């Protein structure tokens with residue numbers, strides 16, 4: 001398999017093998033016009049297998065989503081064929097409109113326009129709680 | 141500009157300061173009678189709770205301030221579809237401080253995020269009710285003279301009782317406090333509350349037996365065991381009398397026990413206990429008004 005190397009764009013690397021499609025969906029990459037390559041099960045010295053996403057356009061990706069779904073993912077920015085920025089993602093302190101509060105007594109259930117905001121309450125366990133009602137967040 | 145939504149937002153030092161102001165108001169009410177002249181408190185109650193509303197309103201009047209009330213807020217703005225955020229912005233144009241009660245958890249926080257004046261959470265569903273906890277703390281301080289090194293018993297519905305959870309959380313910050321958690325199996329304290337006690341390296345014991353716990357207690361905080369909380373009526377009928385406080389059950393209690401209850405009570409404390417000098421639950425109501433006065437002063441930045 002041969003995939004063109006990127007001149008200007010983003011490489012999302014070190015994705016846990018099998019999570020590539022989920023990240024593709026969550027980042028809304030299906031809406032892009034440019035070339036996007038998802039590489040599944042690439043071999044990695046560190047991880048054994050990993051997924052990689054290459055995006056042939058200099059877009060901004062939501063690193064909060066990446067950090068939440070798969071902490072440890074790296075985001076490389078490439079310009080004129082050179083690596084100009086490398087970011088390692090981690091669990092973000094706040095998640096805005098990524099998790100939805102499921103507590104029927106929460107104010108977010110009656111006020112639809114309110115952003116669903118979750119705060120990281122336990123980094124080790126990766127636990128998030130709704131800022132309004134303190135209910136634990138669950139991934140959908 | 142600061143709001144109070146959760147008792148945990150107040151540091152131990154700030155609680156001490158509020159308690160000190162509360163006691164000073166009790167000692168010198170005249171010195172506070174004009175502190176809030178020209179200021180207006182808006183009480184927005186989207187759920188009826190006449191007692192809490194009257195306590196806030198009495199507090200503001202005793203500070204020389206005025207009160208704007210939206211007594212039946214649930215039938216006015218909310219039913220017309222106005223959001224909590226918009227209500228907060230509108231009321232900010234009229235008042236200097238808001239006390240808000242709402243059936244939905246987090247509504248006062250949304251108000252605080254949108255208001256340009258301080259917001260006090262006067263109860264959001266079964267979630268937070270910080271001024272009740274302040275009332276409890278002033279009562280403990282006045283009756284015991286301290287917050288540390290004592291055995292605090294909580295009895296009744298410890299699973300759903302938010303006043304219990306908040307007071308445990310507030311008392312967990314003081315050294316040498318021991319908790320005796322007295323409840324039916326079905327209504328034990330949730331695990332996050334126990335974790336909070338452990339996180340402060342304090343100890344707790346769980347029991348179903350009020351009478352055997354009684355001799356150890358310095359404080360007994362009673363709550364109601366509601367029939368709706370049980371799966372079947374037999375369990376309720378079998379258990380309910382064990383968690384009703386009577387003069388007989390107090391026979392083995394310490395002479396300086398402090399008996400507390402967030403009120404209203406139904407029958408969980410027998411009326412015969414009311415004349416016992418150890419009954420502090422009506423004092424708690426009065427203390428609630430003083431702490432609301434202290435909190436209003438603090439949030440308005442008035443000394």
Ligand SMILES: [Zn+2]
Pocket residue numbers: 101102103106107108130131132133134135246
């Ligand atoms: Zn919530």
